Amino acid sequence: MQPYIKHTSIAALMDRSNVDTDQIIPKNFMKKVERTGFGINLFHNWRYLADNITPNPEFELNKPAFQGAKILVAGENFGCGSSREHAPWAIADYGFNTVISTSFADIFYSNCFKNSILPIIVTDEQLAALMAEISANEGVEFTVDLEAQKVTTPGGLSISFEVDAFRKESLLDGLDDIAWTLKHEEQISAYENAQKKRLPWLWPSA
């Protein structure tokens, strides 16, 4: 996994709540056996007109000012619904590495960390202030510093955010979390051996 490094990037505004993973990547585009190439279909049904090719000029992310954005600022309960990791794959493939909202659905939130995406939870007031700054100056660049757990803006906002220490470390270092878990092989084997005695019917008979 790619390490997450401090960056200053365009922040795109998506003033919608309950953006579900069916919107992030509609099911017609999940039929792939690879992890890549989903970006072109990110928000497909909102992003393109009926011909499925022409960008919908009404859709916020199609605004010229938001092109090249790495930060997505969106309304509450982002990523609800289906567990599809295709959603964060599409977000990362499109070019975002940070999503800021007041809340995220659980599965989406943990999927982000597996894909070098930082989901940042802020308060209602902080979100309103970030959104207002983008609205007033589309194309504005925010700075995200995971090390310091801080988002700063040219308008003078400085927002501290919480993130689990282990997830933070994993993102910063680009850790392979399977490798991390396998360092605990001894404990896993011990658990399995104990379970074979405790609940023997769960294991194939030798």
Place this chain on the structure above:
Amino acid sequence: MTRTMYEKIWDANLVHEPEAGSPLLFVDRHLMHEVTSPQAFEGLRLQNRKVRNVHSILGTIDHCVPTKDRFNIVDVIAKKQVETMTANCEENDINLYGMDSKQNGVIHIVVPEHGFVHPGMVVCCGDSHTATHGAFGALAFGIGTSEVEHVMATQTLQQKKAKTMLVKVEGKLPAFSTAKDIALAIIAKTGTAGGTGYVMEFAGNTITDLTMEGRMTLCNMAIEAGARAGLVAPDQVTFDYLEGKEFAPKGEDWPVAVEYWKSLVSDQGAEFDAVIELKAEDIAPQVSWGTSPEQVISVTGVVPSPSDFTNEVKSQACANALKYMALDAGQKITDIHIDVVFIGSCTNGRIEDFRAAAELLKGKKVAAGVQAFAVPGSFPVKVQAEKEGLDKIFLDAGWEWRDPGCSMCLAMNGDELEDGQRSASTSNRNFEGRQGKGGRTHLVSPAMAAAASVAGHFVDIRDWK
């Protein structure tokens, strides 16, 4: 110290809690389907890692399967997903109820049919509706594909402990109200984010009166309330359902297992982080009117207006939904006309669901211009329904009687709404475009869907003839 059922399952499955890092939770059962697993197998191959406990996995093919002419998968990429799943399971010696198995069907229908999930287990699957298996008192939740790979390689998940919420429903359900209506009523109360960060335990005499099928329908939709998982305490109903099934404990193991399962229920006086209560008497048949499962109202109600919501976000969501759904505020729910009716899915694709629908369809005909199709959740459900003659009732009423699959719940297999079409659907999500781009979905119970197919619009089945 008293503990909730969630805390007991957590404690029993905790492998290790390092000082720095993440707790590791042992995974007892891993369920698999063709859409969210191929990249995980590829990940294992690239790292030269092996599947740790093959016996913990059960797979099926369900999302991409056509429900008519099922072996003729026209979509080339869908076909590749099916072939990849089959090959991956063969290569790793994984138990797969594949395309040509008589046991094939929707993963969350198939797994309980074989008694593969027991109380107290930690169960996961690359599918949010894994919550279904909470009906057995198992901690069951959806994961992403990276975690699917993690479970295959390590048999564990890096997990943070969730908060607990008790959802208590007491009293006798009104006639024709079902577990689906309870689920929708709960989500209407909590909102789709109300359960975020929580594991919900459903309790109260209304819940214990439910059959296993009903409990599965209820837990299935815990995810639509945002909950990590839903749980129902195991009891005699659970044990009777499991006894004798293929993967259930046998012989002298059985009484030992039952004793263990009984010990898992929440202790008297155990504390929950949140409690909500509903009265069963208040739960009339429900219909969703919007584009989120929280946008739900009783069949006797009217479509709300944005001004009915004091919360600005919900008010805006209502306005957006009315526009997408082409509905007017104040319109009676029973005046909403539908084009397509779908009965099936991991929410309502079990035998009980087809019985309830058939009861209303007997001697009736589908309204002119309405297309209606029934998709049993699995081949065993289909066979059982046919044994009972339910297929005849559906066919005589002008319904199509299809083969199993996820079908129009998420419309990946070619069964989908056309732009602007409106459905009465027994599935779980009414998101924009979920059943086809521009399609408009109303979530209901099987009986409500059946009646709507005959009337051509929603009806209050309690006084419908």
